[in-house]
Amino acid sequence: MKKLVAFFLLLPGSCILQAQFPDGKEILSRIDQNMTSENRFYSSSMIIHGRRTILTFKLKTWTAGENKSFTEYTFPVREQGTKMLKLDDQLWIYSPGADRIIQIAGHMLRQSVMGSDLSYEDLMEDSRLTDKYNAKVTGTEMIDGRNCWIIDLTAFIPETAYHRMKLWVDQERDIPLREEMYAKSGTLLKRSQLSNVVRINERWYPKKLVFKDMLKEGMGTELIIEEIDFNVKIADHVFSKASLKK
Amino acid sequence: MIRFLFKGLLRDKHRSLLPFLVTSSGVMLTVVFHAWMTGVIGNSIEFNARFSTGHVKIMTRAYSENISQSPIDLAILGTDSLKDVISVQVPDMDFAERIYFAGIIDVPDKSGETRAQGPAMGIGIDMLSGNTAEIERLNIEASLKNGRLPSQNKEALVSRAFADKLGLNPGDTMTLVSSSMYGEFTLYNFILCGTVEFGTNALDRGTVIADINDVREALNMENASGEILGFFRTGKYNNEEAKAVSDRFNSQFSSENDEFSLLMKSLPQLNNMGFLVEYSDKLQGILVAVFIFGMSLILWNAGLLGGLRRYGEFGMRLAIGEEKGHVYKTMMMESFIIGLFGSFAGVLSGMAISLYLQNKGIDLGFAMKNASIMMPGVFRAQITTASWYIGFIPGLVSTQLGTMLAGIGIYKRQTAQLFKELEA
Numbered sequence A: 001m002k003k004l005v006a007f008f009l010l011l012p013g014s015c016i017l018q019a020q021f022p023d024g025k026e027i028l029s030r031i032d033q034n035m036t037s038e039n040r041f042y043s044s045s046m047i048i049h050g051r052r053t054i055l056t057f058k059l060k061t062w063t064a065g066e067n068k069s070f071t072e073y074t075f076p077v078r079e080q081g082t083k084m085l086k087l088d089d090q091l092w093i094y095s096p097g098a099d100r101i102i103q104i105a106g107h108m109l110r111q112s113v114m115g116s117d118l119s120y121e122d123l124m125e126d127s128r129l130t131d132k133y134n135a136k137v138t139g140t141e142m143i144d145g146r147n148c149w150i151i152d153l154t155a156f157i158p159e160t161a162y163h164r165m166k167l168w169v170d171q172e173r174d175i176p177l178r179e180e181m182y183a184k185s186g187t188l189l190k191r192s193q194l195s196n197v198v199r200i201n202e203r204w205y206p207k208k209l210v211f212k213d214m215l216k217e218g219m220g221t222e223l224i225i226e227e228i229d230f231n232v233k234i235a236d237h238v239f240s241k242a243s244l245k246k
Numbered sequence B: 001m002i003r004f005l006f007k008g009l010l011r012d013k014h015r016s017l018l019p020f021l022v023t024s025s026g027v028m029l030t031v032v033f034h035a036w037m038t039g040v041i042g043n044s045i046e047f048n049a050r051f052s053t054g055h056v057k058i059m060t061r062a063y064s065e066n067i068s069q070s071p072i073d074l075a076i077l078g079t080d081s082l083k084d085v086i087s088v089q090v091p092d093m094d095f096a097e098r099i100y101f102a103g104i105i106d107v108p109d110k111s112g113e114t115r116a117q118g119p120a121m122g123i124g125i126d127m128l129s130g131n132t133a134e135i136e137r138l139n140i141e142a143s144l145k146n147g148r149l150p151s152q153n154k155e156a157l158v159s160r161a162f163a164d165k166l167g168l169n170p171g172d173t174m175t176l177v178s179s180s181m182y183g184e185f186t187l188y189n190f191i192l193c194g195t196v197e198f199g200t201n202a203l204d205r206g207t208v209i210a211d212i213n214d215v216r217e218a219l220n221m222e223n224a225s226g227e228i229l230g231f232f233r234t235g236k237y238n239n240e241e242a243k244a245v246s247d248r249f250n251s252q253f254s255s256e257n258d259e260f261s262l263l264m265k266s267l268p269q270l271n272n273m274g275f276l277v278e279y280s281d282k283l284q285g286i287l288v289a290v291f292i293f294g295m296s297l298i299l300w301n302a303g304l305l306g307g308l309r310r311y312g313e314f315g316m317r318l319a320i321g322e323e324k325g326h327v328y329k330t331m332m333m334e335s336f337i338i339g340l341f342g343s344f345a346g347v348l349s350g351m352a353i354s355l356y357l358q359n360k361g362i363d364l365g366f367a368m369k370n371a372s373i374m375m376p377g378v379f380r381a382q383i384t385t386a387s388w389y390i391g392f393i394p395g396l397v398s399t400q401l402g403t404m405l406a407g408i409g410i411y412k413r414q415t416a417q418l419f420k421e422l423e424a
Helices: A002-020 A026-037 A106-110 A120-124 B002-011 B014-051 B060-064 B077-091 B160-166 B212-219 B239-253 B274-310 B311-318 B325-358 B386-390 B392-412 B413-424
Strands: A039-049 A052-066 A069-074 A082-085 A090-095 A098-103 A133-143 A146-155 A162-168 A178-184 A188-200 A202-211 A220-230 B056-060 B092-106 B116-123 B143-149 B155-159 B173-179 B185-196 B207-211 B227-232 B262-266
Touching: A002 B274, A026 A133, A026 A162, A026 A202, A052 A120, A069 B274, A082 B116, A090 B185, A098 A106, A098 A162, A098 B092, A106 A120, A106 A178, A106 B185, A133 A162, A146 A178, A146 B262, B002 B116, B014 B274, B014 B325, B014 B386, B014 B392, B056 B239, B060 B262, B060 B413, B077 B227, B077 B239, B092 B212, B116 B160, B116 B173, B116 B212, B155 B160, B173 B212, B185 B207, B185 B212, B185 B262, B207 B212, B227 B239, B239 B262, B274 B392, B311 B325, B325 B386, B325 B392, B386 B392
Parallel strands: B116 B207, B155 B185
Antiparallel strands: A039 A052, A039 A220, A052 A069, A069 A082, A082 A090, A090 A098, A133 A146, A146 A162, A162 A178, A178 A188, A188 A202, A202 A220, B056 B227, B056 B262, B092 B116, B092 B173, B092 B227, B143 B185, B155 B207, B173 B185
């Protein structure tokens, strides 16, 4: 009887607590508005802090929607001219040294890019979170002096790379400042920190991302966006195999 | 006296044939077993040493912990200067740099599209310096089934079964798809110059062998090697010396606090080879002990049977006044003659079988498919100096020991009973 009374007494309180948090899907939608676009071009530096060395790569990337992406390495000299084309779940890599195009598909897309903490999917996908995840706000926390919502994301599409994610989203700018990616088993796979958030036209965007593959030794990988243009016009031929050898 | 006993043995086959057959077959089995085990263990140790472990192996500590994965990202850096230093410090050894790597061999069609693909295990060795023992060490020339050895950069050998699977022929281009030492995605073209077959499943499944400098270029490993293998210049593994060299090296180059400091391991510490080396050291002792014990039991019983059969004869001889000691002595001399001839025959027949097994060998490749250590497919016996005496001496000793035990009965005969026995 006491338990029943306690339940009815606490019920309105818990409803009030739930009501204090905004809808997770709404926040995801606002994140998508900031982070994704119909197409974009960006040049970036990828700094890999390995167990023994620090390697820097410079890349130029063109993306159109969720399924088309083209990347060209411009630095170091050894990798200059190496190109990657991703169409849906297939990836082609061209090496000028061997003058060969090799296709990578399926689970290989989850392999590390150039020994970094990013997978090909991490680097080349520009998919909307709302298309893959259900979200629930579970709390608040201060990150780098900014109030953040803590959101738990659970994938509703089985083939999603990370079954569960936990985001710390800046309440004001709707940008995740910290992310944790989990496997279905609950294992923490990756952690990322997003910083240097700047205003670009109508959106906020983080220009520095630090990824850490938790299953890998090393100090993580920095991805620094040097230049980014959203909704630029990209010719269709860029996303063709012919452009790999050009 | 000896002539008399010898004639007796020849004329009375019941007295000599069984002990002779027992001794000669025992000696023969011992000789064959010793040569076979020496060959199998020796072949396995040398095979592993040449292909995988060396007599000693230098790696980084981190590489050593993940050695089964051959992690090139944990390779040794600055190998040129290191090799110079250790070559001076250990002049009794020849040091060879190697890179073991994994990847995919991709075969293009005429338009450059993938025609065939297969997972490969690669070995980068010195093949082109003109001053290399690696080709001989890995028996590559004799294992060549098709084409020729690499004579210039960017040429590689592939195991025959792998080449057949991918439809590769000498002269064809193939692309190694792999990760560099720093984890970069790499594509590197090789021209297939020949195919090889080593007769061991682990190597014949999907091996690529190329010059170490090409592999360095492919995997971005300038002045680096996965491993440095050391081989005694005598060609034979010396456990004590290897341990001493390793201890000296590790005290100079190794630090537990630095995962990239160097570590030298000797052959028994690698590829689970410890038990083989230890077993090899103890093999002769085990064989001699088992042989003498087993054969003595058999010959003791044969002597007892002979004693029973010759019960009347011994009784008669004692009855007409022959000393017990003399009867015992003649038995011992007879057994010595039987032991001598039996052992000799056993050694000859054993050596003939061992020689056959040494030259022809037995193909046990089917049983080695899932072996955790690298084993040759064809096992061969190995005749050594010990093969000549490992059965001969125990053959003699066991016949004597068997007769000594069986002959004790003579001393238990009572003279007073002899006439009753004879009358009966």
